[in-house]
Amino acid sequence: MLADLPLLSLVIWLPILGGVIAILIGDERPILKPFALAIATLTMLLSFGLYIGFDNTTYQMQFVERHSWIETFAINYHLGVDGFSMPLIILTTISTLLVVVAAWEVIKDRLSQYLAAFLIMEGLMLAVFSALDAILFYVFFEAMLIPLFLVIGIWGGPNRVYATIKFFLYTFFGSVFLLVALLYLRHVSDSFAILDFHNVGLSLKEQTWLLLAFLIAFAVKVPMWPVHTWLPDAHVEAPTGGSVILAAITLKIGGYGFLRFALPIAPDASLVLDWFIISLSLIAIVYIGFVALAQSDLKKLIAYSSIAHMGFVTLGLFIIFRIFANASTGTGAVLAIEGAMVQMISHGFISAAMFLAVGVLYDRMHTREISAYGGVVNTMPVFAAFAVFFAMANAGLPGTSGFVGEFMVILAAFQANFWFAFLAATTLILGAAYTLWMVKRVFYGEVANQEVAALKDINRREFAMLASLAVIVLFIGVWPDPLLDVMHASVEHLLTQVSQSKL
């Protein structure tokens, strides 16, 4: 029965339609919040249908839908998921539900538009992950900027206008090169289907230019050093929900773009230029780790830690060429790609949890300065337990999902080059240093001031929000197999694609 439903279209258009209706409902009516919650929950449940109906044994696209959209240019409404996109879709639906819950009592101003923005955003992001037509992908990839631009600009902090325009222009600048690359690929392959792009033969020069275009587009999203500077600004100014969506999902679109476009379309150029991306990734891991250590703003600290963690994703994706060169078996490369994927999913949940936790504190104290806190554990013991748990997960504690991805990538990196692994492993120290130091300053010690003394512990809504994330993080940390199984066939297929030269 599941196979007959256009499940992907449903999960994409249900929240978008729900968002439009939410605007029409308006701020005043009490039905607004339950309505948004119902839409987000329903979307999430539908997306679980993708997991249940998913066939682990094949790398082929599943749940494929294909209709003609713009006939003149053979642009199709072409959707489908594989082992890479399906987990990201579920990550998206879960995160959006949490954002809706997090907005519950917190957002006072123009709530209907706030909820609508996130519901529409959800639909757009889901469409990005499931689009198999280049123009369809690009349309949603760009359209995503609009709700996020408004969310940061309307509900953001004092410096929000600067942050949101910077965010918009930065990412817009990156993505226009993607458009040129996609149009060029259409020119060469005479098709707009992304899977046809994978099979088109390209010279090394063409591949190099295409890879650079992809790199500009996706490196800004990931974000990689040195094009990361929009992220701390955007995170700091964004409302909690905006930060969660930014960190949990939009960054993953960068990683997904490398998987879907850069590696399969330009494998030879990736081989030639892998040193460049590996260097940027290692700089992100080590240097940004130090930068995070120096932050005095909670959100900024998490933002920088996100950049460092996303460094693992790009590192995992691009060390495979060195592993191919060193090892006769392909297991190391599989480990690298799967590690990168697990890291994306895990970081999605952990960073969402961290930003939600900061949101909980910010709602009570209206400051994000670490120095304004101290001894929070005395007044908010339950919250502190969650926060410390997520901080540990962020630092890569074994048993949490944060450990799995990082460990897999570091393990794979050993097969590429000892020094890559060595540098990457410093994150275990640096990550622990900046997270635990932050925990010490915020949660432990004497109660710092009157405001902290007056803090109330989390309510049931916040508890539910954080507890569900804690369960997921723990689950993936202890038993990652359900996640690894779905992506295995796709990873193998990607590695065959990448190992075949296109020249």
Added chain:
Amino acid sequence: MFQVPNMQFALPEMFLLGMACVILLLVAFTGVRRVEWVYGLSQLTLLSTALIIFWSIGDGGLTFADTYVKDSLSDLLKLSICLVNVLVLLYSSAYLKARQLMQGEFYVLAIFATLGMLIMVSAYHFLTLYLGLELLSLCLYAMVAMQRDSAVATEAAMKYFILGAIASGMLLYGMSIIYGITGSLALGEVAAAVSMSTGNETILSFGLVFLIIGIGFKFGAVPFHMWLPDVYHGAPTAMTLFIAAAPKIAAFAMLVRLLVEGLIDLHSHWQDMLIMLAVLSMIVGNVVAIAQTNLKRMLAYSTISHVGFLLMGVLSGTQEGFAASLFYTLIYALMTLGAFGMILLLSRQGYEAENIEDFKGLSRKQPWFALMMMILMFSMAGIPPLAGFYAKLLVIKSVIDVDLLSVAIVAVITSVIGAFYYLRVIKVMYFDKPLVEHTVTASSLVQIILSANILMVLGLGLFPGMLMKICSIVFV
């Protein structure tokens, strides 16, 4: 032997001319007392002309001794011109009334200008083209100058007139050089003569330069753009809307008739010239627009950059490219209607909502119209899923398909620069506190039509296939 020309092909123009005379007489005899009648009759005239054009879609050919052409391109463009002008008159009526500018003369000029545009669209002869162009231009000069007491408007009219006259002279000069080589003024014969003649390329391209200057001026392409910001800014907003919307469609027709139908064999020559115009227009338009505080002036520079994009499709020299430019032109007209329509809507007696600051906090008091303006701005910036994105997509695709990657890259980079000033308008509407009370006094008809107009930008963004198909059929 004398042949009776096939009058049917020019039926819309003849009807429009007849009605223009009727309206002129009505104005002369009723004066200012019955200006509503004049307005109503003008709208009726434009709508009937549109109907006549619509009914006669299909058959086509040359008439009037091969000086006049009716084809699917002319049908589509004429229909758009008439409908665009209906909306222009509708949006501007309240504005004109509030400023005592609602005079019969405006409508007479508008109808004659429309006639000029239709003639330009159907011209298949240098002289017919020139006739249409001058009829249009003279009406526009007078229109800009209508607000007699305003020094800015008078200055704008003078600038427009003098530079326009120079451009027309250039165009005529170019035509005469080409006449000297080919021995004909009819586009069909010119095309045949050019493809036959060898060795005359230098002189032909010399004439071509002057043609392109004339076209560039009418479009407002850099470096022939100087008049455009001043005229847009100085003219009363209703006149700006009139100048900004339909005449660009007519200019597109002129471009296609002259370069594509007449001088396609000189493609390699005019391609280079158009690349210069396109690249400069995109750069200058987008960069200078950033510095503007007046919305009309900003839109003027944004028009210049749109012209740059529009030229990209034509310069590619492919059927697909021409169709892309046509699509761009139509979408541009739709967006311009919406943008100036919004300014007109928010203006009222003694208050012009023409500075960007005047839109501050619009989303607080007028959330619906702020949303509409946001759709327009994102569309002009080329963000999907709005129509402006597909327009840019198609023209960029057409230059990539002829291996002009560098032009495509200039286009996308300048569109990022351009995004900044469009975002600023959204910023003031959504992120800033209101400075003035925003009220909308326009009739609900205007509000509904304007909303429909702008929602079409969204609708064409979700389903652009139909219009793209029409545009590509026209050029097959």
